[in-house]
Amino acid sequence: MLPLIIIGAWEYFAVRADNPALLPRVEAVINRLVHPFADLLDTGSYVRHVIVSASRVVLGFILAALIGIPLGLLVGRYLLFHRLFSPIIEILRPLCPIAWIPFAMAIFKTYTIAEVFGVRYTTTIFGHIQLGMLFVIFYGGFFPIFLNTIHGVKSVKNIFIESALLLGAEQHKLFRKVIFPASLPAILTGLRVGLGISWMVIIAAEMLPGSDAGIGYLIMFSYQLAEMDILIASMILIGAVGALLSYGVKFMSDRTSVWQAKER
Amino acid sequence: MSFLAVNRVKKVYWGERKEEVIALADLSFACEQGEFLCIVGPTGCGKTTLLRLIAGLERPTSGEIHIQDKIVDGLNLDTTLVFQQYSLLPWRNVIDNVAFSMEMKNINKKERYAEASQFISLVGLRGFEQAFPYELSGGMQQRVAIARALAHNPKLLLLDEPFGALDERTRHRLQEELLTIWQQQTKTIVFVTHTIDEAVFLASRILVMRDRPGRIETEYKISLPRPRKRRSKEFLDVHIKIREDLEKILTTDDKGGDAL
Numbered sequence: 001m002l003p004l005i006i007i008g009a010w011e012y013f014a015v016r017a018d019n020p021a022l023l024p025r026v027e028a029v030i031n032r033l034v035h036p037f038a039d040l041l042d043t044g045s046y047v048r049h050v051i052v053s054a055s056r057v058v059l060g061f062i063l064a065a066l067i068g069i070p071l072g073l074l075v076g077r078y079l080l081f082h083r084l085f086s087p088i089i090e091i092l093r094p095l096c097p098i099a100w101i102p103f104a105m106a107i108f109k110t111y112t113i114a115e116v117f118g119v120r121y122t123t124t125i126f127g128h129i130q131l132g133m134l135f136v137i138f139y140g141g142f143f144p145i146f147l148n149t150i151h152g153v154k155s156v157k158n159i160f161i162e163s164a165l166l167l168g169a170e171q172h173k174l175f176r177k178v179i180f181p182a183s184l185p186a187i188l189t190g191l192r193v194g195l196g197i198s199w200m201v202i203i204a205a206e207m208l209p210g211s212d213a214g215i216g217y218l219i220m221f222s223y224q225l226a227e228m229d230i231l232i233a234s235m236i237l238i239g240a241v242g243a244l245l246s247y248g249v250k251f252m253s254d255r256t257s258v259w260q261a262k263e264r
Numbered sequence: 265m266s267f268l269a270v271n272r273v274k275k276v277y278w279g280e281r282k283e284e285v286i287a288l289a290d291l292s293f294a295c296e297q298g299e300f301l302c303i304v305g306p307t308g309c310g311k312t313t314l315l316r317l318i319a320g321l322e323r324p325t326s327g328e329i330h331i332q333d334k335i336v337d338g339l340n341l342d343t344t345l346v347f348q349q350y351s352l353l354p355w356r357n358v359i360d361n362v363a364f365s366m367e368m369k370n371i372n373k374k375e376r377y378a379e380a381s382q383f384i385s386l387v388g389l390r391g392f393e394q395a396f397p398y399e400l401s402g403g404m405q406q407r408v409a410i411a412r413a414l415a416h417n418p419k420l421l422l423l424d425e426p427f428g429a430l431d432e433r434t435r436h437r438l439q440e441e442l443l444t445i446w447q448q449q450t451k452t453i454v455f456v457t458h459t460i461d462e463a464v465f466l467a468s469r470i471l472v473m474r475d476r477p478g479r480i481e482t483e484y485k486i487s488l489p490r491p492r493k494r495r496s497k498e499f500l501d502v503h504i505k506i507r508e509d510l511e512k513i514l515t516t517d518d519k520g521g522d523a524l
Contacts, residue, residue: 162321163351166344167365167416177367181355259354259398 024229032233040230041221044213049234050241052128053206053214057198057245059113059129060137064194068142069187072149077179093147097140097201101132101208108132128213133205140201141194148190152183185260188253192246199242215241265333266294267452268318268420273327275313287313289477290327295454295469300446302467303456304506306514310478311456315422318454319345331420344418348425350405352397358384358408359393365416383411386445403434410442414449423455427462439465443490460506464499465492472506474513481513 007026014023036046043049074081108131116131156179164178206216215234222230275288287310295301303311316322318329320339329336331343344365352361359380360367366376384393387407397405406426413421423442427435443466446453457463463470470484484506488498 159347159349159351160353162345163347163353164364164368165339166319166321167412168341168368169364170368173368177364178353181353184355259396 021226021228024232028229029232029236032229033236040218041225041227043218043221046215046218046233046237049213049215049218050237053202053216054241056129056133056214057137057195057202060134060202061141061195061198063134064138064141064198065145065191067138068145068190068194069149072146072187072190073153073175073179073183075146076150076153076183077175089147093143097136097197098204100136100139101201101205104132104135104205105208108135130211133202133211136201136205137198141198144193144197145187145190148186148193149183152186152190153179155186156182184256185253188249188256192249192253195245195249196242199238199245203238265330267297267299267332268295268454269330270294270314270318271328271330273314273317273324273329275310275317275322276325286477288317288324289479291479292327293471293480293483295452297452298450300443300453300455300466300468301471302463302469303454303471303473304458304460304463304510305473305478305481306475306510307458309473309475311458311473312424313478314473315345315424315454315456318420319343319422321345341416342419343422344413344416344420345422345424346406346409346413346426348428350397350402350409352405352408352412354397357394357396358389358400361397361408362411362415364412380411380415383415384408386414387411387441401434403430403438406430406438407441410445414445414451419452421451421453423453425457426455428457435462440491442466460503460510461494464488464503464506465494470506472509472513482509 010023011026014025017023020028032040032046039045040049071081071085075085076082111131113129113131113134160178160182161174164174169177202214203216203219205211206214207220211217211220215238219231219234219238222228222234270291270293273288273291274286277285277287279285291310291314303314305311313322317324318331318336320336320343323338331340334340336343353364356364359377362383363376363380366379371379381390381393384390387410389404389407389411392400392404397408400408410423410426427438430438439462442453445451455463455466464486467486470486472481472483473479474481484502486502488496488502492499
């Protein structure tokens with residue numbers, strides 16, 4: 001019901017404004033969305049921009065998970081690691097990932113993954129994955145994953161750990177067979193939140209100078225050319241892809257942690 | 265020396281206001297191989313603490329515990345403990361829970377499943393191998409917990425009010441099953457309970473504990489023939505005798521006439 005009201009109001013104001021550079025008609029935006037492979041303003045299609053953005057996010061996110069999960073397991077389990085990391089965490093946590101974007105641009109310039117590996121000119125996707133963007137996505141994804149993992153480890157019921165120890169579990173097996181599976185639901189929550197934040201951060205990062213492709217870049221570019229139908233269609237796509245990513249992780253976590261939902 | 269020897273064990277905790285709480289004071293007893301020893305006593309008398317010390321989950325403040333002449337110094341593979349609370353790993357099905365200890369010993373899957381199935385049958389749960397803990401009733405979960413402990417093949421099996429949360433009928437049935445297992449497997453069992461009826465039904469010997477601080481008050485040898493009949497005169501006589509003693513302990517406490 002609510003979406004219909006919003007669309008109705010949008011159409012009403014669009015007709016009244018009668019200015020596509022301010023607010024385009026609903027039809028114009030839909031027309032953009034049903035042609036996802038059509039070139040836009042000589043920058044490539046929606047599909048291409050989404051793939052570029054998603055590749056950046058997925059790569060940065062995988063890095064965040066690869067470092068956030070093991071580190072979270074250690075910090076959650078061992079007091080030594082907790083003492084080592086908690087002051088840094090408390091300072092860094094309130095620092096929004098977007099605040100890091102200018103810093104990352106200054107440090108990493110516009111170096112891409114391809115350039116790091118010595119490939120100067122390339123048409124592959126790696127030519128579009130800038131280190132600075134990777135860094136802010138990593139940063140944005142890292143904290144939710146890391147903090148949720150710590151929380152997961154800390155809330156593993158002591159009785160599970162003691163039972164396993166009584167049945168002859170050694171430390172590394174205790175980690176693999178008890179602590180990790182018991183914290184998995186919390187870890188997956190962290191992944192879901194982290195992926196959402198990464199997706200938000202990449203859009204912001206792509207809007208800044210030095211960006212050459214991606215859905216955030218497309219938004220900024222279409223704004224400058226006052227192509228509002230492209231802009232609004234991009235926004236709808238961002239929402240849709242974000243929701244899809246979130247459902248993907250949720251689908252995974254529902255399947256792996258049925259027991260948690262069923263346990264009272 | 266006895267199979268299990270507890271020598272002048274004392275356990276002190278630090279309370280919330282940094283005061284000393286003596287959970288166990290100079291507690292000593294012995295248990296022979298193959299015995300079914302029950303420990304009864306009022307809530308908070310340190311029964312659970314005692315079991316945790318024997319299991320090696322905690323260490324005594326002073327005194328020593330020996331199992332087969334070896335001093336208990338942390339967890340050891342010859343002892344395991346079944347908790348009162350449900351302790352199955354909820355993401356594992358029944359057979360993977362029962363096979364857990366074998367998995368820890370790196371026994372291959374085929375072998376450990378074959379072995380685990382036998383223990384599952386032993387506790388009367390054949391057909392539930394693939395079920396998850398949340399699909400089982402409390403009684404069934406405790407059966408799995410017992411099967412899991414038995415699959416570990418401990419010489420000494422400690423049980424901490426394992427049937428405490430179950431209804432009476434289930435409790436009685438599991439008591440009978442546990443006795444059968446004890447007779448077949450010739451285990452040494454130390455079983456903590458706060459119901460006298462349960463102790464008299466199961467035990468070959470009963471230790472009665474009292475609280476503040478926790479220590480052993482008296483002991484009874486139960487030589488009633490098995491299977492024991494709960495409504496027989498002999499059973500009731502023993503039951504009443506222990507009940508009277510326990511009441512005496514509780515009333516001296518109420519008057520504040522604590523001996524220490």
